[in-house]
Amino acid sequence: MKLYGYWRSSAAYRVRIALNLKQLTAEHVSVHLVNNGGEQHTASFERLNPQNLVPALIDIGEHGDFCITQSMAIIEYLDESYPQSPLLPERHQERAIVRAMAQTLACEIHPLDNLRVLKYLVNDMNVTEENKMVWYHHWIHLGFKALEAQLDKHAGQFCFGDSVTMADLCLIPQVYNARRFNVDMAAYPNILRIDKACTDLAAFDAASPEKQHDAT
């Protein structure tokens, strides 16, 4: 397998954790999201992923190599294809709860607070640097507050009970990102506790941004 990613991309970070938990090895190809106007915009990468986004995973299928995009689609694919260390519970109702927690992060926070959106706010919407930070904090607090309430009901050692799930894979990169932007985490005791439990695991640690070969 080959994973096109970037050390600081939260979405690539999610997939790195999944690969590690399932003990799958992949060649990590760095797509630098900042240098040269962003390498995700090169013609060769665009052929691979017309969305100009990382991550993109190449796996080998019956009919040759194929490319999967979108981190949650990649994680579901890995979970279906490589069932060791499952990332979703078995019961439908429980799977839905885990997916909803993952989507609280991946659909309500991350799309609003990622690099390209923050840049667009400042460069094209004439939003001040100060207001850009207000924006960032607004959406992450709204999302974390909602997640914290979900965790009150469902968390054990991890987001859902005592096994690592897809929800944890989305949470830990978002917490990493929050810390970069100096988000006060005091109101989120569940999130802090789960972050500690996850980052203590080797699979999460090895996936962390600073441990990637393209980290600067």
Added chain:
Amino acid sequence: MKLYGYWRSSAAYRVRIALNLKQLTAEHVSVHLVNNGGEQHTASFERLNPQNLVPALIDIGEHGDFCITQSMAIIEYLDESYPQSPLLPERHQERAIVRAMAQTLACEIHPLDNLRVLKYLVNDMNVTEENKMVWYHHWIHLGFKALEAQLDKHAGQFCFGDSVTMADLCLIPQVYNARRFNVDMAAYPNILRIDKACTDLAAFDAASPEKQHDAT
């Protein structure tokens, strides 16, 4: 089943289509997203869904009623629990392609262009009404351009081959929304063709915003 939704919510619209395709009946409870500061913020709704978002689906489980949130989690739940008219293909690789198309819409366009974000831009970021429209068009064109390239590879009569999938359920509400905001669709022949094929189906038609009991 009971679906908490709103006639103009794209995410609720996705779930309405899923219910209709699977011929499942649900009581539709309207949560007015505009009146009274937004009924999604009432204490009673917040108890049901701390994310203050529609849709939320109530289904009856072994241990009583339970609530599922996040439209894509709801759709996956319905597909696992009520397998008639499947919304994902069988092969892992194909499921991943469909999920990635759905997420191109649900993670890259919708979170940026929905009502609460547009309101926040104007009310809190001092973005002008004119720039709000620039913002809306920027993200939808970026997403539709990426989706159109995916459709070049994978579409048949619908987004993925000749069966309706989860990708179509996300696409049609986004096209409806695009038309409300006068998006020029000329560059997206695949999307236009699929939109026509879907909206000709009774399950999509009955789910359309104007046909809902709370439409005004």
